[in-house]
Structure formats: structure tokens, C-alpha cells
Amino acid sequence: MSERVRQLYYGDCLSVMREQLADESVDLVYLDPPFNSKATYNVLFKPPEKMGEGSQIKAFDDTWHWNLESEREYDEILQNPQSSDLANLMEALRRFLGINDMLAYIVHMANRLLEIRRVMKPTASVYLHCDPTASHYLKLVMDGLFGAKNFRNEVIWHYSGWNRKLRDSYNKRHDVILFYSKDIKVVNFNSYALPWESEGEYVKVRKQKVRLDSDERKYVLSDKGGGERVKRYLSEAMVYGKPVDTIWDIPKLNNSDKEKLSYPTQKPQALLERIIEASSNEGDVVFDPFCGCGTSIHAAEALKRNWIGIDITHLAIALIKKRLTDAFGELAITTRGLPTSYAGAMELARADKHQFELWVIGLLNAQPYKGGRKGADTGIDGYLRYKYIVEGERDPERGTAIIEVKGGQTGVKDIRNLDSVITREQAEQGILVSAVKPTKKMLEHAAGKGLVKLGFQEYPVMQVIWLKDLMEGKAQVLHPSYRIDHTKQAPKQEGKNQLKMEG
Numbered sequence: 001m002s003e004r005v006r007q008l009y010y011g012d013c014l015s016v017m018r019e020q021l022a023d024e025s026v027d028l029v030y031l032d033p034p035f036n037s038k039a040t041y042n043v044l045f046k047p048p049e050k051m052g053e054g055s056q057i058k059a060f061d062d063t064w065h066w067n068l069e070s071e072r073e074y075d076e077i078l079q080n081p082q083s084s085d086l087a088n089l090m091e092a093l094r095r096f097l098g099i100n101d102m103l104a105y106i107v108h109m110a111n112r113l114l115e116i117r118r119v120m121k122p123t124a125s126v127y128l129h130c131d132p133t134a135s136h137y138l139k140l141v142m143d144g145l146f147g148a149k150n151f152r153n154e155v156i157w158h159y160s161g162w163n164r165k166l167r168d169s170y171n172k173r174h175d176v177i178l179f180y181s182k183d184i185k186v187v188n189f190n191s192y193a194l195p196w197e198s199e200g201e202y203v204k205v206r207k208q209k210v211r212l213d214s215d216e217r218k219y220v221l222s223d224k225g226g227g228e229r230v231k232r233y234l235s236e237a238m239v240y241g242k243p244v245d246t247i248w249d250i251p252k253l254n255n256s257d258k259e260k261l262s263y264p265t266q267k268p269q270a271l272l273e274r275i276i277e278a279s280s281n282e283g284d285v286v287f288d289p290f291c292g293c294g295t296s297i298h299a300a301e302a303l304k305r306n307w308i309g310i311d312i313t314h315l316a317i318a319l320i321k322k323r324l325t326d327a328f329g330e331l332a333i334t335t336r337g338l339p340t341s342y343a344g345a346m347e348l349a350r351a352d353k354h355q356f357e358l359w360v361i362g363l364l365n366a367q368p369y370k371g372g373r374k375g376a377d378t379g380i381d382g383y384l385r386y387k388y389i390v391e392g393e394r395d396p397e398r399g400t401a402i403i404e405v406k407g408g409q410t411g412v413k414d415i416r417n418l419d420s421v422i423t424r425e426q427a428e429q430g431i432l433v434s435a436v437k438p439t440k441k442m443l444e445h446a447a448g449k450g451l452v453k454l455g456f457q458e459y460p461v462m463q464v465i466w467l468k469d470l471m472e473g474k475a476q477v478l479h480p481s482y483r484i485d486h487t488k489q490a491p492k493q494e495g496k497n498q499l500k501m502e503g
């Protein structure tokens, strides 16, 4: 068997695809790009008040604001030699929509979908996960790119929940997944079936009369063609399962679900397993350019597929690595775009403070403040939570270390600030990770905060760690080792309950 592909990239999938992925190299693409579906629909169509600077664009918050970057990407689509139909469509959409957030989003997606089509093998399929706010425009883009003849299905992922009594509309309870092939003539597809829940369900769906054999076996009469009827025993007929249609009832994850990690847009694994089983085979390459906390990657690994994932936030990459280790043990994963040297880390610190902080928090295997969202500086970048045993007590105590990451100059004042945060938050410890080598004065000041007894051992109240030492394994964070896992453990992978249709 050829070598396993297990690749994680940090970065904008547009540049990663352009720079790193070869033409016709993947068998299946699933993408679940971020969309501001909470924005009021008509706000998405409002013209911008003033154009922002392209150079200020960072991460996906800006995906849906029209600015110079959108204008540049729009021109790229128009000039791309592979995109003549798409270019016409984009011009028409620009006339129809006007310049607004919706157009910015569509341009952003169209440019990336162009690259996605390039990396797909002729036999490959693509599943674009979106919601009804923009799915109709994205379908036009997909038709423009892949050709209407390659449209396979619009899958409705339906999830139930507590429906409120609304005065002006129905409750929204579904996402849309647009499924296209690159070339219908050679597309790879395996019919997908689920087990029948009961004989009763089978009979109800088939609308056939159940009869009893002389030896009490249940059967139905099926048409064999030419008016001939044949006996089909229920026990045999049901083996093939129930081929799924385009309405997929799969529960959304809630916080108490075993597979739920601390990633807000995480999709259920069952959804991804279905897509991967239907549209790829063992050994194929599954590609997710917006991989988030890696649901598609996890499902691909479980189903013995190769995989490539890209995400623009360090938090996602750190989470995926941990998720895979929890579920499958140590795997040989190639990561690209993450700092591997101290110089690379300094560069990230200069280029993007927020991503630098998230990357360091990931290095410590800690929990980012507010799930990694940007916000007012509270003096907290992350937490390490743990438990420790106290002599004579049956239940362990819980403790927290507050983490502060500094990418630029630091000094004693930062230790004083962290100390007041520890007091305010009633935490046990503080950890300051500094990109710049901490001064002797800082180390002395930190040491002066003394030790705290946590269970049977004493630990420093304040630790100041130079990032270079951390990266080279010369420094480590000292805290009780019984970690409370904020991300929750991805459950160990087990076999599952799905049937494959024959033929």
C-alpha cells in the first residue's frame, strides 16, 4: 500500500492550495466554510459605508465584508483562464447583488472553489456545506464552475430542536449540502444504506403485504418482471438496508455529547462518515479546506482514508492533533505552516498577535480564553485546569493556572499584572510565556511570588517561560499532572452500524 497521507496545513486555504496542492490529487472534498448566518438577512445586502484596507484583513471575520481584498479576488476570478462561465456569472451577480457583504462572501468562496476544482481528480466529488441564507447563490457558482450536469444532489441536513412560536416565519432547522461531481461520466459513488429499524418499518415503507410461509417464515411478493412474482423472505430482503435519500436526520451536537469538543461549529461525525463512505473508498484522499476541529479528518482516519486539512486558525490545528491522538493514539501527521523554529515563531508573533497567542496556548495544550475569540484584553490568554488530591479528602480539589502570552517586549510590570489577575480570578498559578528572553529581574520577581501547595507537592505560583526554551524542550510548565481536559476527550474510535448497498 502506498504511504499514508495525513497532512494538516495552517493558513488561508486559497494560498495553501495554490502553493502546496497538485492538480487532480484528491478524491473527495468536503467544505464547511464559515458564514455569518446570524447576520440579519437584509444587512448582508447593504452597501458598505467605506472600503477597508486589504492589508488589514485577517482571518475569517472579514470574509463577508466588501473591501479591497474582495475587489482583488473578484479580478482574479475574471482573469482566471479556467473560469469563463464563472466569470460571466460573477459579473451578473455583481450587477444583481450590488457591492455588499453577500457579494464579498460569494467572491471569496468562488475564488477558493476554483482551486478546489483544480485539485480534484476527474472521479472526485465535492460537498459544499452551507445554509439557506446563501445556498442559492452558491449553487449558481457551483453550476458555473462544475456545470449543471455535474450537480448530483442538494442534501438537507435536518436537525430537530426546541421550536419557538415565531410570528413571521417557521423555525429554521436545516443546513444545505450541495453535492457535485467533477465529471459525471466517471464519478466514484457507493450507494449508502442504513439498517432498517424494524420489520414494521420495512413493511410500511415498501407498502407490501406480509405473508406467512408453511414454516412460519415471513415473506413478501416482489415483481420479477414480466408479471412474474417471487417470494422474498423478510430476513433476506432487509439485509440490504434502507438506501438513504436527500433528507438526512442527524442530531446536531449538544454540549453533553461525547464527541463534542470546545469548537463552536463542530459538525457530527455521523454526517461526515456518511459523505466519506458514499463518495470515496479506502486509501482515497479526503480533503477539507476549512477543517475546523477536524470532524472530516477524524471520520476519514476512522474509515482508513488518507486526508488533508487546512484551517486558518492555530486553535483548530492544535485541537485536531489532540483529537486524533485521543481517538487513535500517536499518528504520523505532517503539519505545515506552523512555526517549527524560534525564528518562525517570532515571525508569527510579529505578523499576527492573536494567532501567535493561540499557537502558544496550543503548545501548552491549554484552553484559550473565550474559545479563542478576540476580545477585550483581560490579561488572560488561556487556562490550564487540573485536579489534585488532598490528604484525607475523598474528592480531588480543582485548580487553575492562568496563562498570559507576550509576543513583544515584557518586563516586571507584566508579572505584576498577571499576579493581580490571579488574585482577581482566585487562580492557583500564573504562567507568562514570553517570546523575548525574560530578564533576570523578571525571573527573580516571579520566584519571589513563592510556592503553592497543591496536594502533596509544591509548585511555583508564578512561572516565566521563554518560548525558545519551551520549543526546545528545555523548559516546562509545573502544575499538578492530573489535567482536566477542557476539550474533552475524543472517544476512542469504535466500529459502527452501517450497511453498504450491493451494486
Ligand SMILES: C[S@@+](CC[C@H](N)C(=O)[O-])C[C@H]1O[C@@H](n2cnc3c(N)ncnc32)[C@H](O)[C@@H]1O
Pocket (backbone or CB within 6 Å): 011, 012, 013, 014, 032, 033, 034, 035, 059, 060, 263, 265, 266, 267, 268, 289, 290, 291, 292, 293, 294, 295, 296, 310, 311, 312, 313, 316
Ligand atoms: C464552520 S468551521 C468548520 C467546522 C468543521 N466542519 C468541524 O466540524 O469542525 C469553518 C472553519 O473554517 C476556517 N477558515 C475560515 N476561513 C478560512 C480560510 N480562508 N482558509 C482556511 N480555513 C478557513 C475557520 O477557522 C473555521 O475553523
